[in-house]
Amino acid sequence: MVRNFPPDFxxxxxxxxxxxxxxxxRECPFGVHEYDxxxxxxxxxxxxxxxxxxxxxxxxxxxxxxxxxPMEYSPHPVWTNRVRKDIKTxxxxxxxxxxxxxxxxxxxxxxxxxxxxxxQVTNPSIDPLREPMELRTYIGRKPEKVEIEEEDSSIRxxxxxxxxxxxxxxxxFAHMSYGSISIEAHLSMARAAKEVGTYMGTGEGGMHVELxxxxxxxxxxxxxxxxxxxEEYLKRGAAIxxxxxxxxxxxxxxxxxxxKVTEEISRTRMIPEGSDAISPAPHHDIYSIEDLSRLIYALxxxxxxxxxVFVKIAAVHNVAPIAVGIIRAGADAVVIDGFRAGTGAxxxxxxxxxxxxxxxxxxxxxxxxxEEGIRHWGSIIASGGIRSSADVAKAIALGAxxxxxxxxxxxxxxxxxxxKCYTGKCAWGIATQDPELRKRLDPEEGARRxxxxxxxxxxxxxxxxxxxGLNSIESLRSNRDRLRGVGLSEPELRVLGVxxxxx
Amino acid sequence: MLQKLSCxxxxxxxxxxxxxxxxxxxxxxxxxxxxxxxxxxxxxGRGGGFAGYGIYPRYAEYYALHLFFRDEIAKERTxxxxxxxxxxIKDEPVPMxxxxxxxxxxxxxxxxxxxPHRFRDRRxxxxxxxxxxxxxxxxxxxxxxxxxxxxxxxxxGVFKATGMPDAVAxxxxxxxxxxxxxxxxxxxxxxxxxxWGGAHPFNLLDWxxxxxxxxxxYGTNRRYLEAHGYKxxxxxxxxxxxxxxxxxxxxQGLSMRTAAVALTPPFWKQIERMPEPKRSAFTALRMTxxxxxxxxxxxxxxxxxxxxxxxxxRIKLRPLIAASSEDxxxxxxxxxxxxxxxxxxxxxxxxxxxxxxIARLNEEVREEVIH
Ligand code: SF4
Ligand code: SF4
Numbered sequence: 001m002v003r004n005f006p007p008d009f010x011x012x013x014x015x016x017x018x019x020x021x022x023x024x025x026r027e028c029p030f031g032v033h034e035y036d037x038x039x040x041x042x043x044x045x046x047x048x049x050x051x052x053x054x055x056x057x058x059x060x061x062x063x064x065x066x067x068x069x070p071m072e073y074s075p076h077p078v079w080t081n082r083v084r085k086d087i088k089t090x091x092x093x094x095x096x097x098x099x100x101x102x103x104x105x106x107x108x109x110x111x112x113x114x115x116x117x118x119x120q121v122t123n124p125s126i127d128p129l130r131e132p133m134e135l136r137t138y139i140g141r142k143p144e145k146v147e148i149e150e151e152d153s154s155i156r157x158x159x160x161x162x163x164x165x166x167x168x169x170x171x172x173f174a175h176m177s178y179g180s181i182s183i184e185a186h187l188s189m190a191r192a193a194k195e196v197g198t199y200m201g202t203g204e205g206g207m208h209v210e211l212x213x214x215x216x217x218x219x220x221x222x223x224x225x226x227x228x229x230x231e232e233y234l235k236r237g238a239a240i241x242x243x244x245x246x247x248x249x250x251x252x253x254x255x256x257x258x259x260k261v262t263e264e265i266s267r268t269r270m271i272p273e274g275s276d277a278i279s280p281a282p283h284h285d286i287y288s289i290e291d292l293s294r295l296i297y298a299l300x301x302x303x304x305x306x307x308x309v310f311v312k313i314a315a316v317h318n319v320a321p322i323a324v325g326i327i328r329a330g331a332d333a334v335v336i337d338g339f340r341a342g343t344g345a346x347x348x349x350x351x352x353x354x355x356x357x358x359x360x361x362x363x364x365x366x367x368x369x370x371e372e373g374i375r376h377w378g379s380i381i382a383s384g385g386i387r388s389s390a391d392v393a394k395a396i397a398l399g400a401x402x403x404x405x406x407x408x409x410x411x412x413x414x415x416x417x418x419x420k421c422y423t424g425k426c427a428w429g430i431a432t433q434d435p436e437l438r439k440r441l442d443p444e445e446g447a448r449r450x451x452x453x454x455x456x457x458x459x460x461x462x463x464x465x466x467x468x469g470l471n472s473i474e475s476l477r478s479n480r481d482r483l484r485g486v487g488l489s490e491p492e493l494r495v496l497g498v499x500x501x502x503x
Numbered sequence: 504m505l506q507k508l509s510c511x512x513x514x515x516x517x518x519x520x521x522x523x524x525x526x527x528x529x530x531x532x533x534x535x536x537x538x539x540x541x542x543x544x545x546x547x548g549r550g551g552g553f554a555g556y557g558i559y560p561r562y563a564e565y566y567a568l569h570l571f572f573r574d575e576i577a578k579e580r581t582x583x584x585x586x587x588x589x590x591x592i593k594d595e596p597v598p599m600x601x602x603x604x605x606x607x608x609x610x611x612x613x614x615x616x617x618x619p620h621r622f623r624d625r626r627x628x629x630x631x632x633x634x635x636x637x638x639x640x641x642x643x644x645x646x647x648x649x650x651x652x653x654x655x656x657x658x659x660g661v662f663k664a665t666g667m668p669d670a671v672a673x674x675x676x677x678x679x680x681x682x683x684x685x686x687x688x689x690x691x692x693x694x695x696x697x698x699w700g701g702a703h704p705f706n707l708l709d710w711x712x713x714x715x716x717x718x719x720x721y722g723t724n725r726r727y728l729e730a731h732g733y734k735x736x737x738x739x740x741x742x743x744x745x746x747x748x749x750x751x752x753x754x755q756g757l758s759m760r761t762a763a764v765a766l767t768p769p770f771w772k773q774i775e776r777m778p779e780p781k782r783s784a785f786t787a788l789r790m791t792x793x794x795x796x797x798x799x800x801x802x803x804x805x806x807x808x809x810x811x812x813x814x815x816x817r818i819k820l821r822p823l824i825a826a827s828s829e830d831x832x833x834x835x836x837x838x839x840x841x842x843x844x845x846x847x848x849x850x851x852x853x854x855x856x857x858x859x860x861i862a863r864l865n866e867e868v869r870e871e872v873i874h
Contacts, residue, residue, distance in 0.1 A: 123799050132772065142790055155761070155781055469799050475798035
């Protein structure tokens, strides 16, 4: 049968400019460029191109450009090109379609329908260049009240505080495992986190020895595969996160193919080299909230109650009561991962169709925790599709304490969102273990860029606060009065707890 | 005799003032009215008010409820509720004169009430009698259309309306009351409707607050308070200040100074420079009360039965002046207001941003250095 499958992209090469240096062949991990030495002819496998743009930027004469393929099926509003291609792919393979990065369907973004307030006359805006502007955020359990002993001018604390993470900016690097991404990517984020005074998550793949110097700025993860989990690992990090689910694939587990389990990964994950690393869908020791509570306290016991324990869940329909249960079960923070969250590998059907937008999830979890009077028991960390400082500000105004950024961090490291992370062939040295490809990411340069991104967003956050007439991020938290909705329906406004613009 | 005022100022803001007699001697309302009139440039006539402490010595042990009713129906419904919840010792109209500047829109009544012992095992009676009264106040304000509790403390009362402070004073005959502590407020409202209930002072139990400026962190503060059972009625952002003091000081037992640290904490940079154990205490206060922190440009005067506190935002975006004489402590938006009523000022100063000025009966006034 004819494979009537138009390519997504076409590779155009300016023949005049091309000097036949063959560099593009070495640069493209997907085998698009081919040169027949005998016939002295180029062949481009357009159907394999993923538009990572690596070859285009590495070509010494800038001869290459990658374009969207003009060849498409006859247009149809329901049977879109993508739908038809998916069906054909599955008819060919009989398999689940695998993909990577975040949800690709054009769902509306609530962040883009929320606008921030600004001061005019009655309350002066504040210039962050002249006045102090504070972004520091503490993540963890807070007491209901503090007891203070006072004598004349001396003042002494009598309440014992639970362990908290101190963030100089309310933005952290999300959990992405070593194995799904390279050690160079991990190192870049670890250094940046330490430099800026925030944290990065290890993901479920353990902590490589090269990360030890930054361990006080690293959050370790305990996921259903329990890779790398041992006492030293737990004690080494600054906090522990139990991953129940993730926004890109709620309700399902993970799978790192054996061929990616190199010697170093096998050592870090504590599994045999070459064996598949399977994370089951549920934790096989957690079938209820009581079981979760037991794990939380087991981890706290193991670390002598010195490390906060977070629990991460995907934002699903019932997220509010689940989050309340998690906080009541003893978690110091609940991490909510929205349906736009990225991933290194996920079945497309899960990535695109499960879960709810993070904006709605933050609003309802914050509201429910307040209604139950336990908002201070734990922090809310939001993740999944945070693209800019404005998204951060809006997430905080909706009720989050801090956010995790994953995709944005990778983009800072050079990722072009080609969505081929699951192939292990990342052309930019990020989502790969290939020693040659890994050389493409210099951890020093990576750290500089990742730190720059945090600094730039922090700077913008300060400007946003200044415009709002606030000089501290905590006065924005859950301050939904400073948000207005544009073009949102009444039930949506009610869920988000914001008024429509003009009201 | 009250001066008749005409409003000529162009620059208008809110103005606030307060006097506390350190020895608890009661002073007639005349001086606070003069202080208030001195700041007439700051008002636009859409709200003025006074609170006096010590005005009902004969009924000192009872809660004095000052109520506004829009009509007789609201009054009847409220009285039904009152009879169910408390024992009314005495009730009467608040004496008023007609003034042409203020159309008399409301029935203003006062009730002296107590909570009989037998009510203590009721569901609404949580732990303390004050919580029971708070619940009653919230129920009236929330559930009875056209009724509003203007004040609910003991041996004190709030007199407020939509109008210039001098007209409000004349209407309520404020000059006839004697109090050891008075506060006043004239309003230039920019953000909340000019209704009687929305005028200042804002009160709950013994707490009264007058406020100039805006609480930009209102949404954050309101949600924090709601999680603790307070109901904000959106009449004015000032209400959160009263509730925060009630929560932190009365319910959680912090001192006024520590509460001020929680509400207008020093910047992290300052905290880091503090010696131990102060640093840990301040860090814990900021971490715990981050949502209680007041942000935005403001000056407030907060009073309860024995204390008057002046507080500014952390970068002092609104004026506040403090002064003391032999027996009185003054706080005001403008120095002129203090000089108008006191010739023998011993000390007069502008408190630093975020530092509370605490004046307590039988004590020296202090500016607490927390910044
Ligand atoms: S996959 Fe990347 S490197 Fe290969 S041809 Fe396409 S853009 Fe170039
Ligand atoms: S990490 Fe690499 S493979 Fe994944 S989307 Fe980014 S560029 Fe593509």
